[in-house]
Amino acid sequence: MNSTSAFDGSALSGLVVLALHAHPDDEAIFTGLTLRRLADAGARVVLVLATRGELGSSRLPLAPGETVARRRVAELERSAALLGVQRLVLLGGRDSGLPGWLSGSHPDALAGADTDALGRRVADLADAESAGTLIFDDDGGIYGHPDHRAAHRIGAVAARLTGAASYCATVDHEHLGTPAAGEHLVHQAAAAAAVGFGRPTGEIGLAVTGSGDQLAHKRAAITAHASQIDPALLPVRDFAATYGTEWYRRHSGLGALELLAPSVHRTEAALVGA
Numbered sequence: 001m002n003s004t005s006a007f008d009g010s011a012l013s014g015l016v017v018l019a020l021h022a023h024p025d026d027e028a029i030f031t032g033l034t035l036r037r038l039a040d041a042g043a044r045v046v047l048v049l050a051t052r053g054e055l056g057s058s059r060l061p062l063a064p065g066e067t068v069a070r071r072r073v074a075e076l077e078r079s080a081a082l083l084g085v086q087r088l089v090l091l092g093g094r095d096s097g098l099p100g101w102l103s104g105s106h107p108d109a110l111a112g113a114d115t116d117a118l119g120r121r122v123a124d125l126a127d128a129e130s131a132g133t134l135i136f137d138d139d140g141g142i143y144g145h146p147d148h149r150a151a152h153r154i155g156a157v158a159a160r161l162t163g164a165a166s167y168c169a170t171v172d173h174e175h176l177g178t179p180a181a182g183e184h185l186v187h188q189a190a191a192a193a194a195v196g197f198g199r200p201t202g203e204i205g206l207a208v209t210g211s212g213d214q215l216a217h218k219r220a221a222i223t224a225h226a227s228q229i230d231p232a233l234l235p236v237r238d239f240a241a242t243y244g245t246e247w248y249r250r251h252s253g254l255g256a257l258e259l260l261a262p263s264v265h266r267t268e269a270a271l272v273g274a
């Protein structure tokens with residue numbers, strides 16, 4: 001037993017949460033625990049992916065005729081199922097690659113896309129689903145990735161048009177800077193792009209944790225992205241120390257994430273509307 005069990009079952013039934021991410025694997029790494037908790041508590045979880053992550057090279061050999069995009073969508077479908085996602089929608093943007101890559105100026109690259117138009121599409125989806133809560137990246141793109149920053153702009157447009165409550169996913173830079181937190185995938189991503197990541201603790205509004213079972217689902221969802229992530233990079237014994245908390249800033253209103261209490265931690269910064 002733990003403090004989350006009282007919220008399992010149907011406590012959130014009738015609520016719909018729409019989570020928007022830039023690339024397959026972001027949903028599991030940054031919000032997997034939250035999505036699984038919402039689903040376990042009866043909320044309907046809709047996952048929207050802006051790109052298929054087609055510029056991430058595969059660390060595993062592809063089947064004859066298989067493309068990176070196809071592999072990544074198959075991995076995404078598996079991850080979404082593990083996280084309890086009930087509907088998966090692909091927006092069809094093109095991966096922009098890492099900061100500085102020429103691919104970022106491709107005419108279809110998400111980084112240069114018409115985020116107002118994409119935001120309207122997400123808003124239409126949210127309205128059709130009666131989603132009262134939206135989740136998307138923070139304005140810093142968690143670690144500055146141009147596609148993550150674009151996902152923020154798209155999500156912010158959708159939040160404005162729908163009036164839904166919204167939360168921005170980030171990471172706690174200070175927490176992940178402690179030796180006890182271990183090596184998170186965001187460390188590697190930020191180092192590869194030579195950029196910073198996350199927010200200081202005082203700028204975090206909500207810190208969501210979950211049960212051991214929910215954490216196991218998050219781990220399985222991350223490793224479902226086997227073309228991108230070497231499972232050896234994920235700690236087994238200390239997984240909870242590195243991946244057992246997910247962090248958000250409140251963007252507009254108060255939505256379903258507030259109801260994940262009591263294991264949602266509210267900081268003073270959050271209460272004054274960070």
Ligand SMILES: [Zn+2]
Nearest residue numbers: 022023026145
């Ligand atoms: Zn990403």
